Amino acid sequence: MSKGFCLLAQNNGKTDYLRQAYALALSLHKYNKNQNISLITNDTVPKEWQEPFDKIIPIPWSDSAENSEWKIENRWKVYHASPYEETIVLEADMLITHDITHWWKELSKRDLFFVSNVRTYRDELVTSRYYRKTFDSNNLPNLYSALHYFKKGDVAKEFYTLLEIIVNNWQLFYTEYAKENYQKWCSIDLCAAIASKILDNEKDITDPDSFVTFTHMKPHVQRWKNIPENWTTVIGKYYRNDGNLILGNYLQTRVLHYVEDAFLTDEIIEKLKNESKVLS
Amino acid sequence: MSKGVVLFAQNNHTIDYVKQAVFCAKKIKKHLNLPVAIATDNVSWLLDNYPYYKNYIDHVIELEWKECKQKRIFHDGTMSNRDLEWRNHERGTIYDITPFDETIVMDTDFIVGNDIFLNAFLTDQDFLIHRHITDLNLERPDEHRFNKISDRSVDMYWATVFYFKKTERTKIFFDLVKHIKENWLYYRLVYQIPEVTYRNDFSFSIAIHLMNGHQRTSWPHPMPGKLWFTTDVDVLVKMEEERYLFLLDKKDWKGHYNVSSIENVNIHIMNKFSLDRAISEVLTNE
Numbered sequence: 001m002s003k004g005f006c007l008l009a010q011n012n013g014k015t016d017y018l019r020q021a022y023a024l025a026l027s028l029h030k031y032n033k034n035q036n037i038s039l040i041t042n043d044t045v046p047k048e049w050q051e052p053f054d055k056i057i058p059i060p061w062s063d064s065a066e067n068s069e070w071k072i073e074n075r076w077k078v079y080h081a082s083p084y085e086e087t088i089v090l091e092a093d094m095l096i097t098h099d100i101t102h103w104w105k106e107l108s109k110r111d112l113f114f115v116s117n118v119r120t121y122r123d124e125l126v127t128s129r130y131y132r133k134t135f136d137s138n139n140l141p142n143l144y145s146a147l148h149y150f151k152k153g154d155v156a157k158e159f160y161t162l163l164e165i166i167v168n169n170w171q172l173f174y175t176e177y178a179k180e181n182y183q184k185w186c187s188i189d190l191c192a193a194i195a196s197k198i199l200d201n202e203k204d205i206t207d208p209d210s211f212v213t214f215t216h217m218k219p220h221v222q223r224w225k226n227i228p229e230n231w232t233t234v235i236g237k238y239y240r241n242d243g244n245l246i247l248g249n250y251l252q253t254r255v256l257h258y259v260e261d262a263f264l265t266d267e268i269i270e271k272l273k274n275e276s277k278v279l280s
Numbered sequence: 281m282s283k284g285v286v287l288f289a290q291n292n293h294t295i296d297y298v299k300q301a302v303f304c305a306k307k308i309k310k311h312l313n314l315p316v317a318i319a320t321d322n323v324s325w326l327l328d329n330y331p332y333y334k335n336y337i338d339h340v341i342e343l344e345w346k347e348c349k350q351k352r353i354f355h356d357g358t359m360s361n362r363d364l365e366w367r368n369h370e371r372g373t374i375y376d377i378t379p380f381d382e383t384i385v386m387d388t389d390f391i392v393g394n395d396i397f398l399n400a401f402l403t404d405q406d407f408l409i410h411r412h413i414t415d416l417n418l419e420r421p422d423e424h425r426f427n428k429i430s431d432r433s434v435d436m437y438w439a440t441v442f443y444f445k446k447t448e449r450t451k452i453f454f455d456l457v458k459h460i461k462e463n464w465l466y467y468r469l470v471y472q473i474p475e476v477t478y479r480n481d482f483s484f485s486i487a488i489h490l491m492n493g494h495q496r497t498s499w500p501h502p503m504p505g506k507l508w509f510t511t512d513v514d515v516l517v518k519m520e521e522e523r524y525l526f527l528l529d530k531k532d533w534k535g536h537y538n539v540s541s542i543e544n545v546n547i548h549i550m551n552k553f554s555l556d557r558a559i560s561e562v563l564t565n566e
Contacts, residue, residue, distance in 0.1 A: 224431050226431055251495050
Protein backbone atom coordinates (compact mmCIF):
# COMPACT_ATOMS: atom_id res chain seq x y z
CA MET A 1 0.00 0.00 0.00
CA SER A 2 1.26 3.47 -0.78
CA LYS A 3 2.04 5.60 2.23
CA GLY A 4 2.78 9.27 2.60
CA PHE A 5 2.43 12.52 4.45
CA CYS A 6 0.01 15.23 3.42
CA LEU A 7 0.40 18.85 4.41
CA LEU A 8 -2.32 21.33 3.62
CA ALA A 9 -1.04 24.90 3.48
CA GLN A 10 -2.76 28.12 2.54
CA ASN A 11 -1.16 31.44 3.26
CA ASN A 12 -3.21 34.13 4.90
CA GLY A 13 -2.49 37.79 5.51
CA LYS A 14 -0.35 37.07 8.56
CA THR A 15 1.37 33.76 8.12
CA ASP A 16 3.36 32.13 5.35
CA TYR A 17 2.13 28.56 5.78
CA LEU A 18 3.95 27.46 2.63
CA ARG A 19 7.22 28.37 4.30
CA GLN A 20 6.20 26.35 7.36
CA ALA A 21 5.23 23.39 5.19
CA TYR A 22 8.57 23.61 3.41
CA ALA A 23 10.43 23.49 6.75
CA LEU A 24 8.27 20.59 7.93
CA ALA A 25 9.00 18.63 4.77
CA LEU A 26 12.73 19.27 5.20
CA SER A 27 12.57 18.02 8.78
CA LEU A 28 10.63 14.93 7.70
CA HIS A 29 13.30 14.05 5.16
CA LYS A 30 16.07 14.79 7.61
CA TYR A 31 14.98 12.08 10.04
CA ASN A 32 12.91 9.70 7.90
CA LYS A 33 14.31 7.94 4.87
CA ASN A 34 12.33 7.50 1.64
CA GLN A 35 9.09 9.13 2.73
CA ASN A 36 6.51 10.52 0.32
CA ILE A 37 5.31 14.01 1.05
CA SER A 38 2.55 15.86 -0.75
CA LEU A 39 1.69 19.48 -0.39
CA ILE A 40 -1.92 20.45 -0.94
CA THR A 41 -2.25 24.10 -1.78
CA ASN A 42 -3.64 26.60 -4.21
CA ASP A 43 -0.86 29.07 -3.53
CA THR A 44 2.11 29.45 -5.82
CA VAL A 45 5.00 27.49 -4.38
CA PRO A 46 8.42 29.07 -5.04
CA LYS A 47 10.63 26.76 -7.11
CA GLU A 48 13.23 26.34 -4.35
CA TRP A 49 10.52 25.19 -1.95
CA GLN A 50 9.11 22.52 -4.28
CA GLU A 51 12.01 20.12 -4.03
CA PRO A 52 11.16 18.25 -0.79
CA PHE A 53 7.67 17.43 -2.08
CA ASP A 54 6.80 14.48 -4.30
CA LYS A 55 3.59 16.09 -5.38
CA ILE A 56 2.04 19.51 -5.18
CA ILE A 57 -1.70 19.03 -5.37
CA PRO A 58 -4.32 21.71 -5.84
CA ILE A 59 -7.10 21.90 -3.29
CA PRO A 60 -10.01 19.87 -4.74
CA TRP A 61 -13.05 21.69 -6.00
CA SER A 62 -13.19 25.35 -5.17
CA ASP A 63 -11.34 27.04 -2.33
CA SER A 64 -13.90 26.93 0.49
CA ALA A 65 -11.68 29.12 2.65
CA GLU A 66 -11.21 31.97 0.22
CA ASN A 67 -12.69 34.52 2.58
CA SER A 68 -11.46 32.92 5.77
CA GLU A 69 -8.39 33.87 7.79
CA TRP A 70 -7.81 30.55 9.50
CA LYS A 71 -8.44 28.44 6.35
CA ILE A 72 -10.15 25.62 8.22
CA GLU A 73 -12.83 25.07 5.64
CA ASN A 74 -10.67 22.98 3.28
CA ARG A 75 -9.29 20.56 5.84
CA TRP A 76 -11.82 17.81 5.16
CA LYS A 77 -10.64 17.68 1.55
CA VAL A 78 -7.33 16.10 2.55
CA TYR A 79 -8.95 12.68 2.38
CA HIS A 80 -9.97 13.27 -1.22
CA ALA A 81 -6.74 14.98 -2.26
CA SER A 82 -4.28 12.51 -0.77
CA PRO A 83 -2.60 10.38 -3.46
CA TYR A 84 -1.76 7.68 -0.87
CA GLU A 85 -3.71 4.71 0.41
CA GLU A 86 -2.38 5.47 3.90
CA THR A 87 -1.82 9.07 4.92
CA ILE A 88 -0.43 10.88 7.93
CA VAL A 89 -1.78 14.41 7.96
CA LEU A 90 0.35 17.06 9.64
CA GLU A 91 -0.40 20.71 10.24
CA ALA A 92 2.13 22.97 8.61
CA ASP A 93 3.38 24.55 11.84
CA MET A 94 5.11 21.39 12.98
CA LEU A 95 8.66 20.08 12.84
CA ILE A 96 9.87 16.50 13.01
CA THR A 97 12.71 15.90 15.45
CA HIS A 98 13.23 12.15 15.13
CA ASP A 99 12.57 9.03 13.05
CA ILE A 100 8.85 8.26 13.04
CA THR A 101 8.85 5.66 10.28
CA HIS A 102 7.89 2.98 12.83
CA TRP A 103 4.58 4.80 13.29
CA TRP A 104 3.37 3.36 10.00
CA LYS A 105 3.34 -0.16 11.40
CA GLU A 106 1.32 0.94 14.42
CA LEU A 107 -1.08 3.16 12.51
CA SER A 108 -1.72 0.59 9.80
CA LYS A 109 -3.70 -1.40 12.38
CA ARG A 110 -6.40 1.24 12.20
CA ASP A 111 -8.58 2.93 9.62
CA LEU A 112 -8.36 6.29 11.34
CA PHE A 113 -6.26 7.62 14.17
CA PHE A 114 -6.26 10.94 16.00
CA VAL A 115 -3.88 11.95 18.76
CA SER A 116 -5.71 12.42 22.06
CA ASN A 117 -2.91 13.23 24.44
CA VAL A 118 -0.18 15.75 23.86
CA ARG A 119 3.00 16.69 25.67
CA THR A 120 4.66 19.82 26.98
CA TYR A 121 8.13 20.89 25.83
CA ARG A 122 9.37 19.27 29.06
CA ASP A 123 7.80 16.02 27.87
CA GLU A 124 5.12 16.05 30.52
CA LEU A 125 1.61 14.94 29.72
CA VAL A 126 -0.59 17.97 29.10
CA THR A 127 -3.26 18.07 31.79
CA SER A 128 -4.51 21.62 31.37
CA ARG A 129 -8.02 21.87 29.93
CA TYR A 130 -7.68 25.57 29.20
CA TYR A 131 -8.22 25.14 25.47
CA ARG A 132 -10.56 22.17 25.79
CA LYS A 133 -13.43 23.50 27.88
CA THR A 134 -15.95 22.95 25.10
CA PHE A 135 -14.84 19.35 24.71
CA ASP A 136 -15.22 18.67 28.43
CA SER A 137 -18.53 20.45 28.93
CA ASN A 138 -20.10 18.61 26.04
CA ASN A 139 -18.48 15.27 26.68
CA LEU A 140 -16.73 15.19 23.32
CA PRO A 141 -13.72 13.04 22.38
CA ASN A 142 -10.45 14.84 23.06
CA LEU A 143 -9.10 14.67 19.52
CA TYR A 144 -6.22 16.63 18.04
CA SER A 145 -6.36 16.80 14.25
CA ALA A 146 -2.94 18.45 13.93
CA LEU A 147 -1.53 14.96 13.59
CA HIS A 148 -3.83 12.23 12.36
CA TYR A 149 -3.87 9.22 10.09
CA PHE A 150 -6.31 7.61 7.72
CA LYS A 151 -6.43 4.57 5.51
CA LYS A 152 -8.58 4.98 2.43
CA GLY A 153 -11.70 2.89 2.75
CA ASP A 154 -15.29 2.94 3.89
CA VAL A 155 -14.55 3.83 7.51
CA ALA A 156 -12.39 6.86 6.80
CA LYS A 157 -14.58 7.98 3.92
CA GLU A 158 -17.67 7.92 6.12
CA PHE A 159 -15.84 9.98 8.73
CA TYR A 160 -14.59 12.59 6.27
CA THR A 161 -17.95 12.83 4.55
CA LEU A 162 -19.55 13.60 7.88
CA LEU A 163 -16.68 15.99 8.70
CA GLU A 164 -17.42 17.88 5.49
CA ILE A 165 -21.05 18.29 6.49
CA ILE A 166 -20.12 19.45 10.00
CA VAL A 167 -17.51 21.94 8.77
CA ASN A 168 -19.95 23.41 6.27
CA ASN A 169 -22.68 23.68 8.92
CA TRP A 170 -20.60 24.14 12.02
CA GLN A 171 -22.93 26.55 13.82
CA LEU A 172 -25.78 24.08 13.51
CA PHE A 173 -23.70 21.17 14.80
CA TYR A 174 -22.14 23.23 17.58
CA THR A 175 -25.61 24.20 18.76
CA GLU A 176 -26.60 20.56 18.85
CA TYR A 177 -23.42 18.89 20.09
CA ALA A 178 -21.27 21.63 21.64
CA LYS A 179 -23.65 24.18 23.07
CA GLU A 180 -21.95 24.41 26.50
CA ASN A 181 -19.01 26.84 26.43
CA TYR A 182 -20.04 27.58 22.86
CA GLN A 183 -17.08 28.24 20.58
CA LYS A 184 -17.72 31.09 18.16
CA TRP A 185 -15.43 29.87 15.43
CA CYS A 186 -15.03 26.74 13.38
CA SER A 187 -12.20 24.49 14.50
CA ILE A 188 -11.33 21.22 12.86
CA ASP A 189 -10.57 19.60 16.24
CA LEU A 190 -14.06 20.32 17.48
CA CYS A 191 -15.68 19.30 14.20
CA ALA A 192 -13.72 16.02 14.24
CA ALA A 193 -14.77 15.43 17.85
CA ILE A 194 -18.42 15.93 16.90
CA ALA A 195 -18.04 13.56 13.95
CA SER A 196 -16.53 10.96 16.25
CA LYS A 197 -19.31 11.42 18.78
CA ILE A 198 -22.00 10.99 16.11
CA LEU A 199 -20.29 7.89 14.73
CA ASP A 200 -19.58 6.63 18.24
CA ASN A 201 -16.10 5.55 17.19
CA GLU A 202 -13.84 7.21 19.77
CA LYS A 203 -12.37 3.92 20.95
CA ASP A 204 -11.60 2.92 17.37
CA ILE A 205 -9.87 6.10 16.32
CA THR A 206 -7.76 7.17 19.28
CA ASP A 207 -5.76 5.87 22.23
CA PRO A 208 -4.64 8.20 25.02
CA ASP A 209 -1.72 5.89 25.77
CA SER A 210 -0.42 5.77 22.22
CA PHE A 211 3.19 6.72 21.52
CA VAL A 212 1.89 8.53 18.45
CA THR A 213 1.66 12.01 19.89
CA PHE A 214 3.21 15.46 19.61
CA THR A 215 4.52 18.33 21.67
CA HIS A 216 1.99 21.14 21.80
CA MET A 217 3.48 24.59 22.36
CA LYS A 218 0.36 26.55 23.22
CA PRO A 219 1.41 28.57 26.30
CA HIS A 220 -1.43 27.60 28.64
CA VAL A 221 -0.64 23.89 28.56
CA GLN A 222 3.02 24.14 29.55
CA ARG A 223 2.43 23.78 33.32
CA TRP A 224 3.69 27.31 33.89
CA LYS A 225 2.39 29.48 36.71
CA ASN A 226 3.12 32.72 34.89
CA ILE A 227 1.67 32.28 31.45
CA PRO A 228 2.92 34.54 28.66
CA GLU A 229 1.02 35.49 25.54
CA ASN A 230 3.72 33.88 23.40
CA TRP A 231 5.99 31.04 24.45
CA THR A 232 8.68 32.21 22.05
CA THR A 233 9.28 35.27 24.23
CA VAL A 234 10.02 33.36 27.44
CA ILE A 235 12.11 30.27 26.73
CA GLY A 236 15.28 29.92 24.73
CA LYS A 237 15.60 27.87 21.60
CA TYR A 238 18.85 26.39 20.40
CA TYR A 239 19.16 24.59 17.11
CA ARG A 240 22.48 23.00 17.79
CA ASN A 241 25.14 22.17 15.26
CA ASP A 242 24.54 18.47 15.90
CA GLY A 243 21.03 19.02 14.54
CA ASN A 244 19.28 18.69 17.87
CA LEU A 245 16.64 21.20 18.89
CA ILE A 246 16.60 22.40 22.50
CA LEU A 247 13.64 24.37 23.84
CA GLY A 248 13.91 25.84 27.33
CA ASN A 249 16.85 23.52 28.03
CA TYR A 250 14.89 20.43 26.95
CA LEU A 251 15.91 18.28 23.99
CA GLN A 252 12.93 17.89 21.68
CA THR A 253 12.38 14.28 20.74
CA ARG A 254 8.78 14.36 19.57
CA VAL A 255 6.92 15.97 16.71
CA LEU A 256 6.90 19.64 17.61
CA HIS A 257 3.73 21.65 17.04
CA TYR A 258 5.31 25.06 17.53
CA VAL A 259 2.16 27.10 16.81
CA GLU A 260 3.95 30.47 16.77
CA ASP A 261 5.44 31.45 13.43
CA ALA A 262 8.10 33.54 15.19
CA PHE A 263 9.79 30.28 16.17
CA LEU A 264 10.60 29.36 12.58
CA THR A 265 13.57 31.57 11.83
CA ASP A 266 15.44 31.63 8.54
CA GLU A 267 18.39 30.19 10.44
CA ILE A 268 16.41 27.08 11.34
CA ILE A 269 15.24 26.65 7.77
CA GLU A 270 18.76 27.08 6.45
CA LYS A 271 20.09 24.43 8.86
CA LEU A 272 17.28 22.04 7.93
CA LYS A 273 18.01 22.64 4.29
CA ASN A 274 21.66 21.80 4.77
CA GLU A 275 20.91 18.72 6.83
CA SER A 276 18.00 17.36 4.84
CA LYS A 277 18.92 14.11 3.10
CA VAL A 278 16.66 14.72 0.15
CA LEU A 279 18.74 17.66 -0.92
CA SER A 280 22.14 16.09 -0.42
CA MET B 281 33.01 -1.82 50.08
CA SER B 282 33.12 0.72 52.92
CA LYS B 283 29.88 2.51 53.76
CA GLY B 284 29.23 5.65 55.73
CA VAL B 285 27.63 9.04 56.07
CA VAL B 286 29.26 12.41 55.40
CA LEU B 287 27.95 15.64 56.94
CA PHE B 288 29.04 19.08 55.77
CA ALA B 289 29.17 21.63 58.58
CA GLN B 290 30.37 25.16 57.92
CA ASN B 291 29.40 27.64 60.59
CA ASN B 292 28.54 31.25 59.98
CA HIS B 293 28.63 33.89 62.69
CA THR B 294 25.33 32.80 64.14
CA ILE B 295 24.39 29.26 63.18
CA ASP B 296 26.36 26.39 64.64
CA TYR B 297 26.23 23.73 61.94
CA VAL B 298 28.91 21.74 63.79
CA LYS B 299 26.54 21.37 66.72
CA GLN B 300 23.81 20.23 64.33
CA ALA B 301 26.25 17.73 62.83
CA VAL B 302 27.07 16.23 66.21
CA PHE B 303 23.36 15.78 66.91
CA CYS B 304 22.72 14.47 63.40
CA ALA B 305 25.57 11.94 63.85
CA LYS B 306 24.08 10.82 67.15
CA LYS B 307 20.82 10.00 65.35
CA ILE B 308 22.68 8.26 62.52
CA LYS B 309 24.51 6.04 64.99
CA LYS B 310 21.24 5.16 66.67
CA HIS B 311 19.25 4.31 63.56
CA LEU B 312 21.75 3.41 60.85
CA ASN B 313 24.80 2.40 62.90
CA LEU B 314 27.11 3.60 60.14
CA PRO B 315 30.48 5.37 60.34
CA VAL B 316 30.06 9.14 60.18
CA ALA B 317 32.45 11.72 58.77
CA ILE B 318 32.16 15.46 59.28
CA ALA B 319 33.55 17.80 56.63
CA THR B 320 34.11 21.16 58.24
CA ASP B 321 36.19 24.31 58.13
CA ASN B 322 35.64 24.69 61.90
CA VAL B 323 37.66 21.77 63.30
CA SER B 324 38.90 23.66 66.35
CA TRP B 325 35.30 24.66 67.18
CA LEU B 326 34.34 20.98 67.06
CA LEU B 327 37.25 19.92 69.29
CA ASP B 328 36.78 22.74 71.80
CA ASN B 329 33.03 22.72 72.15
CA TYR B 330 32.03 19.12 71.53
CA PRO B 331 34.84 17.04 73.04
CA TYR B 332 32.51 14.02 73.14
CA TYR B 333 32.10 14.14 69.37
CA LYS B 334 34.07 10.89 68.95
CA ASN B 335 31.10 9.03 70.42
CA TYR B 336 29.29 9.77 67.18
CA ILE B 337 31.79 10.97 64.59
CA ASP B 338 34.47 8.65 63.21
CA HIS B 339 36.26 10.85 60.68
CA VAL B 340 36.99 14.56 60.60
CA ILE B 341 37.69 16.02 57.16
CA GLU B 342 39.13 19.50 57.36
CA LEU B 343 37.95 21.91 54.69
CA GLU B 344 39.87 25.02 53.80
CA TRP B 345 38.19 28.09 55.25
CA LYS B 346 37.16 30.44 52.46
CA GLU B 347 35.58 33.82 52.73
CA CYS B 348 31.91 33.71 51.83
CA LYS B 349 30.06 36.71 50.49
CA GLN B 350 26.83 34.88 49.81
CA LYS B 351 24.00 35.69 52.17
CA ARG B 352 20.39 34.64 52.56
CA ILE B 353 17.57 35.34 54.96
CA PHE B 354 17.05 32.72 57.65
CA HIS B 355 13.65 32.84 59.35
CA ASP B 356 12.82 31.79 62.87
CA GLY B 357 9.08 31.44 62.48
CA THR B 358 7.12 34.08 60.63
CA MET B 359 7.98 37.03 62.85
CA SER B 360 11.77 36.92 63.04
CA ASN B 361 14.56 36.63 60.51
CA ARG B 362 18.24 37.37 60.01
CA ASP B 363 20.39 37.95 56.97
CA LEU B 364 23.38 35.61 57.33
CA GLU B 365 26.21 34.03 55.41
CA TRP B 366 25.25 30.86 53.56
CA ARG B 367 28.30 28.66 53.22
CA ASN B 368 27.21 25.82 51.01
CA HIS B 369 29.82 25.68 48.27
CA GLU B 370 31.67 22.47 49.07
CA ARG B 371 29.04 19.80 48.35
CA GLY B 372 30.42 19.09 44.90
CA THR B 373 33.76 18.01 46.38
CA ILE B 374 32.18 15.01 48.08
CA TYR B 375 33.46 12.50 45.54
CA ASP B 376 37.05 13.49 46.29
CA ILE B 377 36.83 13.81 50.05
CA THR B 378 34.57 10.99 51.20
CA PRO B 379 36.47 8.22 53.05
CA PHE B 380 33.82 5.69 51.94
CA ASP B 381 33.16 3.73 48.76
CA GLU B 382 29.43 4.15 49.28
CA THR B 383 28.30 7.37 50.89
CA ILE B 384 25.12 8.95 52.14
CA VAL B 385 25.47 12.73 52.32
CA MET B 386 23.13 14.73 54.55
CA ASP B 387 22.46 18.28 55.49
CA THR B 388 23.11 18.70 59.20
CA ASP B 389 19.56 19.94 59.70
CA PHE B 390 18.27 16.64 58.37
CA ILE B 391 17.30 14.34 61.20
CA VAL B 392 17.29 10.58 60.79
CA GLY B 393 14.40 8.89 62.59
CA ASN B 394 14.42 5.36 61.22
CA ASP B 395 16.63 2.86 59.39
CA ILE B 396 15.04 3.05 55.93
CA PHE B 397 18.17 4.58 54.35
CA LEU B 398 20.03 1.31 54.88
CA ASN B 399 18.09 0.08 51.86
CA ALA B 400 20.09 2.50 49.71
CA PHE B 401 23.09 0.19 50.07
CA LEU B 402 21.08 -2.77 48.80
CA THR B 403 20.34 -1.37 45.33
CA ASP B 404 22.51 -1.62 42.23
CA GLN B 405 22.12 2.11 41.65
CA ASP B 406 25.12 4.44 41.79
CA PHE B 407 23.17 7.55 42.77
CA LEU B 408 19.92 8.04 44.68
CA ILE B 409 18.34 11.40 45.41
CA HIS B 410 14.86 12.64 46.27
CA ARG B 411 12.85 14.15 43.42
CA HIS B 412 9.79 14.88 45.56
CA ILE B 413 9.36 16.14 49.09
CA THR B 414 6.52 15.95 51.60
CA ASP B 415 5.52 19.06 53.50
CA LEU B 416 4.43 18.50 57.10
CA ASN B 417 2.42 21.70 56.80
CA LEU B 418 -0.61 20.72 54.74
CA GLU B 419 -1.84 24.32 54.68
CA ARG B 420 1.21 25.61 52.86
CA PRO B 421 0.07 26.97 49.50
CA ASP B 422 1.27 25.71 46.19
CA GLU B 423 3.57 22.81 46.82
CA HIS B 424 4.15 22.96 43.09
CA ARG B 425 6.68 25.75 43.56
CA PHE B 426 9.21 23.13 44.57
CA ASN B 427 8.58 20.90 41.59
CA LYS B 428 10.94 22.78 39.27
CA ILE B 429 13.98 24.91 39.98
CA SER B 430 11.96 27.77 38.48
CA ASP B 431 8.65 28.14 36.70
CA ARG B 432 10.06 27.46 33.23
CA SER B 433 13.06 25.40 34.17
CA VAL B 434 14.02 21.83 34.92
CA ASP B 435 12.91 19.27 37.50
CA MET B 436 13.97 19.92 41.07
CA TYR B 437 16.07 17.37 42.94
CA TRP B 438 16.89 17.72 46.62
CA ALA B 439 20.56 17.67 47.62
CA THR B 440 19.44 17.58 51.28
CA VAL B 441 20.22 13.89 51.42
CA PHE B 442 21.56 11.58 48.73
CA TYR B 443 23.43 8.34 48.25
CA PHE B 444 26.20 7.56 45.80
CA LYS B 445 28.80 4.96 45.17
CA LYS B 446 32.04 5.77 43.41
CA THR B 447 31.67 5.04 39.71
CA GLU B 448 32.83 6.73 36.55
CA ARG B 449 29.37 8.23 36.14
CA THR B 450 29.18 9.70 39.65
CA LYS B 451 32.67 11.16 39.25
CA ILE B 452 31.50 12.94 36.10
CA PHE B 453 28.37 14.04 37.92
CA PHE B 454 30.21 15.66 40.83
CA ASP B 455 32.77 17.22 38.49
CA LEU B 456 29.82 18.70 36.64
CA VAL B 457 28.34 20.05 39.89
CA LYS B 458 31.68 21.75 40.58
CA HIS B 459 31.72 23.18 37.07
CA ILE B 460 28.20 24.55 37.49
CA LYS B 461 29.14 26.11 40.83
CA GLU B 462 32.21 27.75 39.27
CA ASN B 463 30.09 29.15 36.43
CA TRP B 464 26.98 29.84 38.46
CA LEU B 465 26.14 33.18 36.91
CA TYR B 466 26.03 31.59 33.47
CA TYR B 467 23.95 28.58 34.50
CA ARG B 468 21.63 30.76 36.54
CA LEU B 469 20.76 32.72 33.42
CA VAL B 470 20.47 29.72 31.10
CA TYR B 471 18.19 27.91 33.55
CA GLN B 472 16.13 31.01 34.36
CA ILE B 473 16.74 31.02 38.11
CA PRO B 474 15.67 34.34 39.66
CA GLU B 475 17.67 33.87 42.88
CA VAL B 476 21.26 35.10 42.78
CA THR B 477 22.46 32.82 45.56
CA TYR B 478 24.10 29.51 44.75
CA ARG B 479 22.10 26.54 45.95
CA ASN B 480 23.16 22.89 45.87
CA ASP B 481 19.64 21.74 44.99
CA PHE B 482 19.83 23.82 41.82
CA SER B 483 23.29 22.75 40.71
CA PHE B 484 22.44 19.11 41.37
CA SER B 485 19.19 19.48 39.40
CA ILE B 486 20.97 21.10 36.46
CA ALA B 487 23.74 18.48 36.53
CA ILE B 488 21.17 15.67 36.51
CA HIS B 489 19.40 17.34 33.60
CA LEU B 490 22.66 17.64 31.65
CA MET B 491 23.75 14.10 32.47
CA ASN B 492 20.42 12.92 31.07
CA GLY B 493 21.11 14.67 27.77
CA HIS B 494 18.61 17.49 28.37
CA GLN B 495 15.81 14.97 28.81
CA ARG B 496 13.76 13.44 31.59
CA THR B 497 14.82 9.87 32.24
CA SER B 498 14.51 7.38 35.08
CA TRP B 499 17.99 8.30 36.37
CA PRO B 500 18.57 8.91 39.19
CA HIS B 501 16.21 6.83 41.28
CA PRO B 502 14.84 8.30 44.52
CA MET B 503 16.22 7.70 47.99
CA PRO B 504 14.22 5.17 50.00
CA GLY B 505 11.26 6.61 51.91
CA LYS B 506 9.82 10.09 52.03
CA LEU B 507 11.68 13.34 52.48
CA TRP B 508 9.59 15.19 55.05
CA PHE B 509 10.30 18.86 55.58
CA THR B 510 9.27 21.93 57.52
CA THR B 511 10.41 25.37 56.38
CA ASP B 512 12.02 28.09 58.43
CA VAL B 513 8.71 29.87 59.02
CA ASP B 514 7.65 26.80 61.00
CA VAL B 515 9.04 26.35 64.50
CA LEU B 516 10.40 23.17 66.06
CA VAL B 517 9.23 23.33 69.68
CA LYS B 518 10.46 20.11 71.16
CA MET B 519 12.17 16.83 70.35
CA GLU B 520 11.22 13.86 72.50
CA GLU B 521 13.23 10.89 71.27
CA GLU B 522 11.85 10.34 67.75
CA ARG B 523 8.81 12.56 68.16
CA TYR B 524 9.03 16.18 66.99
CA LEU B 525 6.55 18.85 67.99
CA PHE B 526 6.13 21.79 65.59
CA LEU B 527 4.29 25.05 65.29
CA LEU B 528 3.37 25.22 61.61
CA ASP B 529 2.79 28.51 59.85
CA LYS B 530 -0.95 29.14 59.60
CA LYS B 531 -2.10 30.10 56.13
CA ASP B 532 -3.20 33.76 55.82
CA TRP B 533 -2.61 34.35 59.57
CA LYS B 534 0.89 35.70 59.94
CA GLY B 535 2.25 34.99 63.41
CA HIS B 536 -0.32 32.30 64.05
CA TYR B 537 0.52 28.62 64.01
CA ASN B 538 -1.03 25.18 64.01
CA VAL B 539 0.42 22.58 66.36
CA SER B 540 1.52 19.35 64.77
CA SER B 541 3.79 16.46 65.62
CA ILE B 542 5.41 13.62 63.74
CA GLU B 543 7.54 10.68 64.78
CA ASN B 544 9.87 8.02 63.42
CA VAL B 545 10.48 9.86 60.15
CA ASN B 546 13.47 11.33 58.34
CA ILE B 547 12.84 15.06 58.31
CA HIS B 548 14.54 18.22 57.06
CA ILE B 549 14.05 20.98 59.63
CA MET B 550 14.90 24.25 57.95
CA ASN B 551 14.40 26.56 60.92
CA LYS B 552 18.00 26.50 62.14
CA PHE B 553 17.30 28.62 65.22
CA SER B 554 14.56 26.46 66.67
CA LEU B 555 16.54 23.35 65.73
CA ASP B 556 19.51 24.75 67.63
CA ARG B 557 17.36 25.37 70.73
CA ALA B 558 15.93 21.86 70.62
CA ILE B 559 19.37 20.29 70.12
CA SER B 560 20.74 22.23 73.09
CA GLU B 561 18.18 20.54 75.31
CA VAL B 562 19.03 17.09 73.99
CA LEU B 563 22.80 17.53 74.24
CA THR B 564 22.72 19.04 77.74
CA ASN B 565 23.80 15.85 79.40
CA GLU B 566 26.56 14.89 76.97
